[in-house]
Amino acid sequence: MGLLTNKVDRNEIKPGDHIYTYRAIFTYSHHGIFVGGSKVVHFRPERNLKSMAETSSNLDDPTSNPCPTFPDCGFRQPNSGVVLSCLDCFLRNGSLYCFDYGVSPSVFLTRIRGGTCTTALSDPPVTVIHRAMYLLQNGFGNYDVFRNNCEDFALYCRTGLLIVDTEQGVGRSGQASSVIGAPLAAMLSSPLKLLMPSPVGVATVTAGMYCMSRYATDIGVRSDVVKVGVEDLAVNLGWTCPDEEVAEDDETSYDQTTR
Secondary structure (H helix, E strand, O other): OOOOOOOOOOHHOOOOOOEEEEOOOOEEEEEEEEEOOOOOEEEEEOOOOOOHHHHHHHHHOOOOOOOOOOOOOOOOOOOOOOOEHHHHHHOOOOOOOEEEEOOOHHHHHHOOOOOEEEOOOOOOOOHHHHHHHHHHHOOOOOOOOOOOOOHHHHHHHHHHHEEOOOOOOOOOOOOHHHHHHHHHHHHHHHHHHOOOOOOHHHHHHHHHHHHHHHHHHOOOOOOHHHHHEEHHHHHHHOOHHHHHHHHHHHHHHHHHHOO
C-alpha cells in the first residue's frame, strides 16, 4: 500500500482482503470482506434509520435495483444486515481501497483519516473467509453507526477481536474514533489558546491530540479487546433476532397465564 493512499486495482485484491470504498463525496467509507469470485460480504443497516450516515448506507441494498450479472447478489438471511454482493454493486462506481493491517505506530499516526489501517495483525485468509461466510448465514447483531458498523464487521472478520464492553466509548471502527476524537481534541486544546497565542501552535497541538486519541482506540493497542470465535459470537454478546425475542416474550406470557 502507498503511504498516502490505499487505493488498489481490482486485480490486486485477494480473497480475505478487507476492502472499502467511499460514499457521498468522501463523507464516509463502506467496508466489506472480499471472498473471491467478484463477491463481497459486508454489513449494513437492516432497517431505515434516522441518521444521515445510516440512511446513506441503506443505498447499499442491492435488492432495490437487482444486479443484472449475479443472481445471488444481494443475498442475506431474514433479520440480518450481513449481505453478499458482487464487487460492482459494492463499489457503486466508487474507487477500490484495501485496508492495511499490522502497520507500525508511526505509519498509523500519519494516516490522518480513520478507517484506513490498524496496528492489529490479521488472521489467515481462510479464517477470515470462514468468519465472513458464517456471519452471512448467522448475522452480526444490530447495526450501530458508532459501536457495530460495517468497518467493525470487517475488522472482526480479519482479527476475531471484540470490545469487551461496548457501552464504554466506541467499537473497533476507526471512522467512529475519528468522528469522536476530532471534537474531543479541539475541546481539550481550547484552554491552550490562552497560553499559546500562535494559531499554528494551537493547530499543531490539536492535531497531535486528535492523532493520539485515534491511536489509543485502535484495536491493536487497546486493552479491552478479546479474541472470540465466530461460532461463540452470538452467545458471548447475547445477539438474538427480533422474532426470537417476540417468541420468548410470548412463551413467558403463556407460562404466567397457565400457572
